[in-house]
Amino acid sequence: MTVLKTAARTLGLIAALSALSSIAIADAAKGPLRVGTNAGFAPPIEAAVAVAKAQGLDVKLIEFTDPVTPNTSLANGEIDLNYFQHKPFLDVVKAARGFDLEPVGIGIANKTGLFSKKYKSLDELPVGARVALAGDPFNFGRGLELLEAAGLIKLKPDHGPQVNVDAVIDNPRKLKFLEIDFHQLPQSLNEVDLAHGYTHFLKASGVIDPHAALFWEPINPRYGIVFVAQPKNKDDPRIAQFIKIYQTAPEVRAVLDKQYGDLYVRLWERE
Incomplete structure (x- = not known):
């Protein structure tokens, strides 16, 4: 009886080790x-x-x-x-x-905001100011929403998640929106009046102090x-x-x- 129990335990141990080995092999195969x-x-x-x-x-x-x-x-x-x-x-x-x-x-x-190398406040922006926003559809809309939060434009209340210029219903300063490659926004500050700045890119570029936003986007999860x-x-x-x-x-x-x-x-x- 003892021999049979010992054999059974041995077989059980072998099976368990085999199972563990299979798991290890499967994990390694990943x-x-x-x-x-x-x-x-x-x-x-x-x-x-x-x-x-x-x-x-x-x-x-x-x-x-x-x-x-x-x-x-x-x-x-x-x-x-x-x-x-x-x-x-x-x-x-x-x-x-x-x-x-x-x-x-x-x-x-990452914190983002509106930046300018030409002006010290949004109040200084002239009529017809050129504003650089990220060129991809979603982040362009995010930029428009930021301009609305800053009081520069007004959007349709039901504009949806992907906002474009058609949603702009009030633009008192006649801002001109430029679509710029996301990664080139820092360099655009040398040419435009205002740009949506993503601080991690601004910090890496050295074009402007990334703390110098004229208006900060509220942190949104x-x-x-x-x-x-x-x-x-x-x-x-x-x-x-x-x-x-x-x-x-x-x-x-x-x-x-x-x-x-x-x-x-x-x-x-x-x-």
Whole structure:
């Protein structure tokens, strides 16, 4: 009887070890967690990758140079996670491309505002002033909403999430709206009268003091940068671990503070 019990226990142990081995092989087959971002958000993500490695989590960082490929690559399964966009931008992309993607974690919100190298206040803006706004459909609308918040224009009350110039119902100073590539807005300040400035780009460009906004956009969590994945991967423990590292690791916080100073908000602390 004892021999039979011992044999049964041995077989049970072998089965358990075999199961654990299968799990380990399956996990190993996943390879590294592939995370996509762009240059503007890369430094703190790089710090998170280093911390993850120290914790035994293998992460491969892929840096993109445009706002289209990170979502295309994620939808195609070429990466597992991306971090570079806010949810309204993601919603526009999903509607246009039919991608099945969703936010799985919250990151930071960069402060934005209205900047000028020619004028010291909005009251000084002349009639017909040229105003540079981001050229993509969503952020152009965000810029129009900012101009309305500053009292420079008025929009239709029911304009919807994607605002364009057709929604402008009052423009007393006859502002001229220029669509500029998102990343070129800092340089546009050398030519235009006013521009929607994203402080992380302004800080990197050195074109103007990023603290010198004539009007600040109110902090809105909807514009927070989100971690995005395919729904089928939202419960991947590697993703949860990496997001936690980004949000809590002192090494990442140090890089965030160095890169953005006091010009960003850690939205997970407000949840």
